[in-house]
Amino acid sequence: MSYSEIPKFLVSRRYISLVISFIVLFSVIFLLLYRPFSLAVWFSTNDTLRFGFTLLFYVGAIVILIFSRWLMNALQDRLTVTSSTYIWWIMGENLLISLLYTLITVKLFPVEGVATPAIAVRALLCVTLILAIPNGIIALYAAYHSKCEELEATQYQLQQISTDYKILKNLKDSEIRSAAEALHIAKQTNMPRMVSLYDNNNTLRLTINIDSLYYLESEDNYVKVHYKHNDKITSYMLRCRTSTIEKSLEGTTMVRCHRSYIVNISKIRFLGEEHRMHYLSLDDESIRHIPVSKTYYASLLDALNNTLPKA
Numbered sequence: 610m611s612y613s614e615i616p617k618f619l620v621s622r623r624y625i626s627l628v629i630s631f632i633v634l635f636s637v638i639f640l641l642l643y644r645p646f647s648l649a650v651w652f653s654t655n656d657t658l659r660f661g662f663t664l665l666f667y668v669g670a671i672v673i674l675i676f677s678r679w680l681m682n683a684l685q686d687r688l689t690v691t692s693s694t695y696i697w698w699i700m701g702e703n704l705l706i707s708l709l710y711t712l713i714t715v716k717l718f719p720v721e722g723v724a725t726p727a728i729a730v731r732a733l734l735c736v737t738l739i740l741a742i743p744n745g746i747i748a749l750y751a752a753y754h755s756k757c758e759e760l761e762a763t764q765y766q767l768q769q770i771s772t773d774y775k776i777l778k779n780l781k782d783s784e785i786r787s788a789a790e791a792l793h794i795a796k797q798t799n800m801p802r803m804v805s806l807y808d809n810n811n812t813l814r815l816t817i818n819i820d821s822l823y824y825l826e827s828e829d830n831y832v833k834v835h836y837k838h839n840d841k842i843t844s845y846m847l848r849c850r851t852s853t854i855e856k857s858l859e860g861t862t863m864v865r866c867h868r869s870y871i872v873n874i875s876k877i878r879f880l881g882e883e884h885r886m887h888y889l890s891l892d893d894e895s896i897r898h899i900p901v902s903k904t905y906y907a908s909l910l911d912a913l914n915n916t917l918p919k920a
Contacts, residue, residue: 612862614689614690615690615691615692615693615694615695615751616748616751616752616754616755617753617755617831617846617848618751618754618755618846619681619690619695619747620678620681620682620685620690620829621828621829621831622679622682622828622829623672623828623829625678625679625682628678629671629674629675630676631743631746631747632674632740632743632747633667633670633671635739635742635743636670636739636740636743637667639739639742649766659718662713662717662718665713666709666710666713669709670709673701673702673705673706673709674706675687675752675804677698677701677702677705677858681698682829685718685829685830695748699740699744700737702740703736703737703740704733706733706736706740707729707732707733707735707736707737708729710732710736711725711728711729711732712882714728714732715728721891721902724747726869726916738759755846757839758843758844758845759845761838761843761845762814762815762843762845764838765817765821765836765838765843766815766816766817768838769803769816769817769818775787802818802819803816803818803819803821804816804817804819804822804857804861805815805857805865806834806847806849806854806857807849807853807857808847808848808849809830809848809849809850809853811875814845814847815834815845815847817834817836819861819862819863819873820875821836821837821838821878822834822835822863822873823835823837823842823872823891823893823896824871824872824873824876824891824896824899825851825854825863825871825872826853826869826870826871827868827869827870828846828869830848830850831846831847831848831849832846832847832849832850832854833845833846833847834846834847835896837893841895842893842895842896844906851869851871853912855871862874862875864905864908864909864912865905865908865909866889866899866901866902866905866906866909867899867900867901867902867905868904869900870899870900872889872891872899873891874909874912874913876891876892876893877889877890877892877913878890878891878892879889880901880913886900887900887901887902887903887906888900888901889901889909
């Protein structure tokens with residue numbers, strides 16, 4: 610992932626509806642305030658015809674935004690969405706929306722003495738101004754959210770390094786040899802305590818103790834890593850295919866239980882069934898129930914049975 614790639618939350622399917630809702634709400638408030646100062650604004654809630662076309666315009670604008678963000682989400686695996694790409698993409702949205710507004714204005718509500726090119730330019734400037742503010746707020750929030758997530762992950766890794774250093778510092782030579790032997794045995798038994806997670810570009814993003822890892826959640830082209838840090842569940846969004854990260858976790862206690870979920874079976878507290886659907890709960894009450902699909906139910910049970918102490 611290049612340094613200029615936009616925050617992942619801006620292209621995540623989960624946040625598209627929230628982003629569009631915020632843009633629409635902001636634009637409605639802005640236009641209500643801006644209307645008295647413009648001759649080309651024909652929006653109205655009093656006149657039936659104008660109100661009908663106001664709704665039509667907003668529906669058209671929402672359709673453009675939804676299709677645009679859906680397309681961006683669909684192409685993100687093939688296209689690295691950098692800051693400049695995102696800005697040009699937003700400008701394309703603005704152009705389409707302003708063309709829709711210009712078309713309705715010229716055909717149905719022409720302004721005497723104002724030429725079509727002038728209306729088109731005014732519409733583009735107005736739409737750009739209106740959408741620049743909510744898009745800017747959303748981008749700043751997404752960047753802040755992403756940086757907070759990365760900072761949490763960095764703090765976690767520094768804490769792990771500090772803990773390991775303190776342990777090694779207090780070890781004697783004989784104990785160091787014993788620790789090295791224990792590490793060698795752990796590697797031979799394919800039960801690593803630390804796992805390294807890489808993104809699509811094979812860049813190391815997070816090294817995490819398996820005991821801290823709770824579950825992974827697939828989301829679009831990302832995997833959301835849920836782990837415990839400072840006694841609370843924290844998440845980190847990793848741009849990676851679920852199948853790829855699953856290979857990195859082979860031989861650990863991380864087992865797939867659903868098309869979208871991989872769980873740490875050592876953290877499972879309860880496995881139940883409700884309305885013919887299986888689910889599991891983990892040993893942290895802040896984590897909601899995680900679904901278990903029929904496809905992975907048998908393999909999950911086998912993994913759980915294999916971890917139980919032998920009689």
